[in-house]
Amino acid sequence: MTEEELYEKLKLVQKMKCESQMLELKAAKEGCPKKLYDTLSSFSNQDDGGIIIFGIDEAQHYKEVGVYDAQDIQKKINEQCLQMNPIVRPLITVIEKDGKNFVSAEIPGMDLADRPCYYQGRGRLKGSYTRIGDSDEPMTEYEVYSYEAYRKKYQDDIREVNRVTLGSLDFKLLTRYIELLKEGKPRLAVLEDENIYELMSVTKNQTVTLSATLLFSPYPQAYFPQLCIIATVIPGTEIGMVGSYGERFLDNQRIEGNVSDMLNEALGFVRRNMRTRTIINPITGVREDQTDYPILAVREVLINAIVHRDYSIHTEGMPIQILMYDDRLEIHNPGGIYGRMRVDQIGKVQPDTRNPVLASALEVLGITENRYSGIPTIRREMKKYHLQEPEFFDERGSFIVKFYKEQVLDFPDINDEEENLLLFCKTPRTRKEICEFLGLSSITYAVQKYIMPLVDAGKIKLSIPEKPKSPKQLYYSAEIEKNL
Template identity: 40%
Template structure:
């Protein structure tokens, strides 16, 4: 990132020095000015945008809309309630990326519901949205948003609906890739200097693991898979809660389909016959007229565990090229 137009915000190297000891052994030997220059926080004795967003005192003094706006609404659409109120909660988070991240995480935790489960006499609080997934979603938005001159006037938008969490940021999938490549392909980075400093600070990592973590958290949490939408130069993540599953049809039936038929056993037999040839999960879902998420959860995974279906790529169970075939045991 190029130098900013002012030097009124000066990055401090303390965070980099404290964090770099184990991962980058050469930095602690350098002077403060050398550290700031080598990491890209300063250039030509001026702070870069990456430096300000990670180490500055108040980056929004120069770029007021490089922030996060967060709202919570009572419903599945953004509209006033019966009392004319549009939002349950409405906040704006500023500061460095680390400060905005922690603020937004607190917003989700405060406005999300908590389910209490008693196991073996012990109480366990289960949040509506798993913190690991939320952290990855917001971190990815802060790391990979477009900070260019045509987008630095646009904030990241976080919206909590009754059935889902949405995080929108300017800047679509970078480098000519598509959403189908997320989590699978080795993708280029839009903001390499920013990402490098965040890695040194141990706030984030650039290992292309964020999307798989979000997907895994949804599966572990027992909710439908998240949606990643790249549209018109922006990127949107939708992470659903259990309400979305409850509000949906019990079988996620396609429009016009009788929700009470066919029986699960009949669907399983249909899948077994169809998988005499290796099939993608989406092909199976289309064949039985169910959503992909529902088909995976209710049929494919149980049938794999029961030994009725096998994976064509057993060493890569989450591969987008994964297919399922009928086993001899079935």
């Protein structure tokens, strides 16, 4: 960070009066904070790192108090960075303002293969932190495991399931799978089935794998009760709302069986709880029946949930969830995004595959293409139905997809709204405030279609420009800066 950039940061802090996903403030008027470990860890464990500014006292309404000794605090910061594993290498900047010294420490985000970064004095499990908004939170055991699983390329989909035997699997399903495997593969076709089982991870060390259990067992839930799908219809727009007769759920089903059975039953559940309305196709003029959501898109998101969920021991007690609200459909998938993929890259770049054996087996069985076409198909189908783009969320230990019923045909043109929106944003606004101002139900849609074009044009600024998707982000008219 240059000195000029640090001056601008200080100015922005006084305007916004808050910390953020990538900004931590420390007073340090009487000495260097003794425990920076949590922030050093959390910033190192996020892609874009973060910045710690010393010399601002949050307790005094973000007063600029300066640091006690600019030279000594740099030494103390580096000492604490050396106690992290891997060692943190901060970039430190010092400026003087109004007779007071201020210090910033830029903490770079570490490569995924080096995470989690943790404080050696507490160890990997207790010394690893993650940044949630403006807070440093201890990582869960699962979050720590997730980094290790990616780094060491664990394949939880082929872990051994000692309770399952080949004799307990559905022999017809397994035989059909082996026949499909042999088609067009002469070298594989000459092998004994028992050898193919080991080669293709139906068994591992002659023990049936989890993947084979999920695919070929008549009832996998006998061994893993929560590797199922819980489907619920909620009478309202939030969990906790009740229907006209006091009912909490309009429909509620525990969907079990092998992968194919669960997919078919889940689709059946969504179908019977969707409305079907008759519309006039604006292109052909023909009357058509249209469901609330395109069933092909629903199928793709359910397949993705089954294939890409986490099957480790840490999440085997978590089912996939289908939640149908009055205004939307949500699919909750245990595990979050795997590997280096970011939410904004979904459907645009080839992802790492968490469960490659399961994915390949479903391709052989004709259930999925395994060509990374699922997300583009979902987006295309939603557009065909004139629905908002699906929303994707990567939360702690969970990946969520949301479909909205509201069509986008009659939304006002951005040009008609621009002047009023810029006036509205003369006061820094949150995503939710902007969405409500525009009269929309989807925050993501409001930002993508209305705010980001103005950001790209330089007419609207971000309070945290280095972290565009921060939950603490505020948007404000560029006119504010001109008047500073």
